[in-house]
Amino acid sequence: MNQSEGWQDGSIQAPPSTSSGTEHTGAHQATRVEERVPGTDSAGQPASESDSARAALLRVRSEVGKSIVGQDSAVTGLLIGLLANGHVLLEGVPGVAKTLLVRTLATALSFDTKRVQFTPDLMPGDITGSLIYESKTSEFTFREGPVFTNILLADEINRTPPKTQASLLEAMEERQVSVDGVSRPLPAPFIVAATQNPIEYEGTYPLPEAQLDRFLLKLTLPLPGRDDEIEVIRRHSVGFDPRNLAAAGVRAVAGAEDIDRARAAVGRVAIAPEVLAYIVDVVRATRSSPSFQLGVSPRGATALLNTSRAWAWLSGRSFVTPDDVKALTLPALRHRVALRPEAQMDGVDVDDVLGGILATVPVPR
Numbered sequence: 001m002n003q004s005e006g007w008q009d010g011s012i013q014a015p016p017s018t019s020s021g022t023e024h025t026g027a028h029q030a031t032r033v034e035e036r037v038p039g040t041d042s043a044g045q046p047a048s049e050s051d052s053a054r055a056a057l058l059r060v061r062s063e064v065g066k067s068i069v070g071q072d073s074a075v076t077g078l079l080i081g082l083l084a085n086g087h088v089l090l091e092g093v094p095g096v097a098k099t100l101l102v103r104t105l106a107t108a109l110s111f112d113t114k115r116v117q118f119t120p121d122l123m124p125g126d127i128t129g130s131l132i133y134e135s136k137t138s139e140f141t142f143r144e145g146p147v148f149t150n151i152l153l154a155d156e157i158n159r160t161p162p163k164t165q166a167s168l169l170e171a172m173e174e175r176q177v178s179v180d181g182v183s184r185p186l187p188a189p190f191i192v193a194a195t196q197n198p199i200e201y202e203g204t205y206p207l208p209e210a211q212l213d214r215f216l217l218k219l220t221l222p223l224p225g226r227d228d229e230i231e232v233i234r235r236h237s238v239g240f241d242p243r244n245l246a247a248a249g250v251r252a253v254a255g256a257e258d259i260d261r262a263r264a265a266v267g268r269v270a271i272a273p274e275v276l277a278y279i280v281d282v283v284r285a286t287r288s289s290p291s292f293q294l295g296v297s298p299r300g301a302t303a304l305l306n307t308s309r310a311w312a313w314l315s316g317r318s319f320v321t322p323d324d325v326k327a328l329t330l331p332a333l334r335h336r337v338a339l340r341p342e343a344q345m346d347g348v349d350v351d352d353v354l355g356g357i358l359a360t361v362p363v364p365r
Helices: 047-064 072-083 098-108 162-174 226-237 256-267 273-288 299-312 324-331 339-345 350-360
Strands: 085-090 113-117 131-136 139-144 151-155 177-179 181-186 189-196 215-221 292-294
Touching: 047 098, 047 256, 047 299, 072 085, 072 098, 072 189, 072 215, 072 299, 085 113, 098 256, 113 339, 131 151, 131 177, 131 215, 139 181, 151 177, 162 177, 162 189, 189 292, 189 339, 215 324, 273 324, 273 350, 299 324, 324 339, 324 350
Parallel strands: 085 189, 085 215, 113 151, 151 189
Antiparallel strands: 131 139, 177 181
16 A cells, blocks of 8 residues: 555555665555655755654654554554644544553653543643642742643543643643743643543543644544454563563654654645645535534644645655645544534444545645
């Protein structure tokens, strides 16, 4: 499969390796990227910096593969989220390695990560931090909450009340926390990786549209195929312990400086006016679809633009193609639309509607 063939089911295929021969693990064969002008890439950045950053992220994929089997699309989606400086919503049934995926990614990137189990009794201060009275000094001091990290794993975010969900909004949008009138910046980089169960909604508090719109991508983690599940069981049979990533050989192979260089390169990826217009046409088509009561806002169009550029750069190119837009349409837009009640009663699927839109919107040549 090539990079564009997985767009219909929302998957994001693994990028090719760099021309230096670096390979990634997964089901897809590594290929050679296009030739570039010596000394610079096509986006104008020094080739050594752009290539080294891309090679570092491909090494991250290999490290994550030491503990994660069969979730290549989710790994790539999280990397795209980091490159586009956006948050990611992970949806899958329990036991498909959502938590392990985030922990392994943080280890491979040498990032700090904290996990918060969102429960009905969780308070906003349990996430952002709060003022604590110190009896020795007779003063209030701020005690940081778990949001002060690089990757915050918000586990089952739809199980906590709206007040606590809303406490994340400022952190997600402004990358800061305000307590008692004082704004405190969060570490950089910072993203929220939130999980939710797609089938068990009893006792949950669905995220409002305004907060869903703050997530750059919504990734679905399916149950593994038979061969992948055999590999999972085989690893456990020979002693794999998901709580001990060091024993599995997972190590830090990249860091914040690599993400900074990669983001700079992504920012230089060119996009033709025709492709920009294609993004707008796809987004506007969601607003006129008879199946949707809520279409995608301009923020969604910006998300589709930024993720398409990140995917193009990961694929070794310095320009965005319509296939890049198609590949990211479902993960970038599926959580930004709402089905009409009659469509829900008819069993209409959001991804199918988006796929139909992609099939009807004219593609620039």
